[in-house]
Amino acid sequence: MSKFSDKQGYAALTLGAIGVVYGDIGTSPLYTMKEIFSPATGIPLDAAHLIGAVSVIFWGLMMIVTLKYVVLILRASNRGEGGIMALTALAANAAGKTPGRRTALLLTGVLGAALFYGDSVITPAISVLSAVEGLEVVAPGLKAYVLPISVAVLVGLFVVQRHGTAVVGKLFGPVIVLWFAVLAVTGASQIMQQPAILAALNPLHALAFLHAQGWHMFVAIGAIVLAFTGVEALYADMGHFGKRPIQFAWMGLVLPSLALNYMGQGALLMRDPSALENPFYRLFPQAWLIPAVILATCATVIASQAVISGAYSMTKQAIQLGLLPRMQVQYTSVKEAGQIYMPEVNWILLAAVLLAVVGFGSSSALAAAYGIAVTMTMLITTVLTFFVVRHGWGYPMPVALAGHRVFSGAGYGAGRGVLAQVLAGRLVPAGAGRGAVHPDGDLEART
Numbered sequence: 001m002s003k004f005s006d007k008q009g010y011a012a013l014t015l016g017a018i019g020v021v022y023g024d025i026g027t028s029p030l031y032t033m034k035e036i037f038s039p040a041t042g043i044p045l046d047a048a049h050l051i052g053a054v055s056v057i058f059w060g061l062m063m064i065v066t067l068k069y070v071v072l073i074l075r076a077s078n079r080g081e082g083g084i085m086a087l088t089a090l091a092a093n094a095a096g097k098t099p100g101r102r103t104a105l106l107l108t109g110v111l112g113a114a115l116f117y118g119d120s121v122i123t124p125a126i127s128v129l130s131a132v133e134g135l136e137v138v139a140p141g142l143k144a145y146v147l148p149i150s151v152a153v154l155v156g157l158f159v160v161q162r163h164g165t166a167v168v169g170k171l172f173g174p175v176i177v178l179w180f181a182v183l184a185v186t187g188a189s190q191i192m193q194q195p196a197i198l199a200a201l202n203p204l205h206a207l208a209f210l211h212a213q214g215w216h217m218f219v220a221i222g223a224i225v226l227a228f229t230g231v232e233a234l235y236a237d238m239g240h241f242g243k244r245p246i247q248f249a250w251m252g253l254v255l256p257s258l259a260l261n262y263m264g265q266g267a268l269l270m271r272d273p274s275a276l277e278n279p280f281y282r283l284f285p286q287a288w289l290i291p292a293v294i295l296a297t298c299a300t301v302i303a304s305q306a307v308i309s310g311a312y313s314m315t316k317q318a319i320q321l322g323l324l325p326r327m328q329v330q331y332t333s334v335k336e337a338g339q340i341y342m343p344e345v346n347w348i349l350l351a352a353v354l355l356a357v358v359g360f361g362s363s364s365a366l367a368a369a370y371g372i373a374v375t376m377t378m379l380i381t382t383v384l385t386f387f388v389v390r391h392g393w394g395y396p397m398p399v400a401l402a403g404h405r406v407f408s409g410a411g412y413g414a415g416r417g418v419l420a421q422v423l424a425g426r427l428v429p430a431g432a433g434r435g436a437v438h439p440d441g442d443l444e445a446r447t
Contacts, residue, residue, distance in 0.1 A: 013245040018180075019172030021237050021246055022254045023303035024123070024230025025065075026179060029258065030296060032057070033265045033279045035223040043213070043220060045273050047196070052209025053220075054266040055200035057227045058259055069234050070250045074243035082238035083310060084112045084381055085317035091384045094392025105387065110323060112380035113314055116236070119377060120311040120349060123230075124304035125356040126366045128153050132297070133362070150357050153301060158350040161308060162341055163332070172302045179299040180257035182292070186283040187257075187264025194267035227262065230303065232378065236310030241339075311349060312342045 036053050037045050043053070074082070088109025095102040132150045160171070191197060199205060213220050234246065265279045275282040284292045318324040330341045360366045389395050 013241045015173035017241040017245040018249045019176045020305045027303045029261045032226040050266045052205045055206035083236035090388045115377040120307040121352040123307045127304045183261040184257040187260035190264035190267040197267040233306035233310045
């Protein structure tokens with residue numbers, strides 16, 4: 001194969017990764033800033049707190065997503081696959097010949113996998129519902145059509161899965177690329193009008209913001225972690241695209257766009273606190289508002305793709321570990337062995353998602369279940385990660401503890417924040433705590 005063909009294939013994988021992997025985290029700017037400064041958190045809406053909150057988001061994107069996931073964790077794979085089952089295999093392998101420890105780790109991983117299936121059901125349901133519910137803003141009379149339209153969109157989304165992740169990614173990729181470009185442009189325009197927000201690049205503002213919250217910090221983090229919703233699918237989808245396309249997409253487009261948009265929203269709120277009613281859409285001129293709503297709706301629907309493809313990968317791994325009966329696996333790419341479609345999983349997921357949509361009826365009703373499932377998955381993954389780093393790869397205890405504290409701080413805060421958010425009846429976020437990394441690259445772990 002020529003170098004030109006290789007570059008074309010790499011570009012296609014990168015485009016697919018943007019569309020499949022980053023749709024969820026890419027739509028977080030729709031609601032994150034509004035939730036951070038909502039009455040439930042009690043955080044004052046002033047310049048110091050705005051700079052501090054944006055600083056926490058920025059450095060969270062750098063430390064949790066970039067350093068932990070994109071730079072480090074994607075180097076660790078189980079035969080090219082990622083996700084909680086791959087991590088469970090690594091942890092079980094690290095257990096050596098200790099049967100009790102090995103069994104405990106396997107059961108922990110199975111529980112985490114079950115919770116990830118819950119996330120795979122709730123995420124499409126809440127994403128599509130929240131998108132379609134936006135029609136009520138444009139035309140309140142359409143409220144009665146929210147559920148039927150949501151069902152139709154979800155059926156269409158699961159039907160196209162049989163064409164493979166590559167095809168789905170090519171369809172979704174250009175839309176998400178446009179979405180990130182819009183995020184960057186609108187954010188940069190606000191930063192130019194209020195450059196004081198650039199002080200958020202100083203991590204001391206993030207530390208000062210968290211310290212000032214005291215024990216109330218856990219509620220604040222419960223809202224801030226919304227900025228990292230969807231990052232847990234990044235590792236799970238590694239087998240579909242490979243690590244390089246995912247890394248290149250994050251570094252080249254996703255990270256800069258998200259950082260600019262969050263800073264832009266902070267700059268807007270510094271100039272006009274009344275924009276808190278909907279800071280994302282207030283970034284746009286009035287003439288662009290309707291196109292922005294349409295684009296945001298498309299991006300939010302696409303965001304559910306990451307957990308769907310992640311569910312395929314996790315099921316395949318569970319079958320290989322002997323934890324599930326054999327199912328049909330269709331390989332949809334001649335270049336990437338990780339690009340698969342599993343009909344039974346697809347239709348079971350669709351049935352469960354439709355039941356969730358009809359049973360709960362609204363995105364707000366699904367919010368508590370969403371937060372609990374994702375947060376518990378995150379905490380389980382953190383435990384497995386620490387065990388692999390310490391016992392599997394032999395890192396000294398101080399190093400393992402330091403990495404555990406640095407990279408799972410958001411997870412711990414989210415776990416505490418979920419309780420406060422659930423009690424308040426608010427949306428709670430997916431967390432950002434997955435995985436382990438080996439410095440020498442890909443691994444094979446057998447159980």
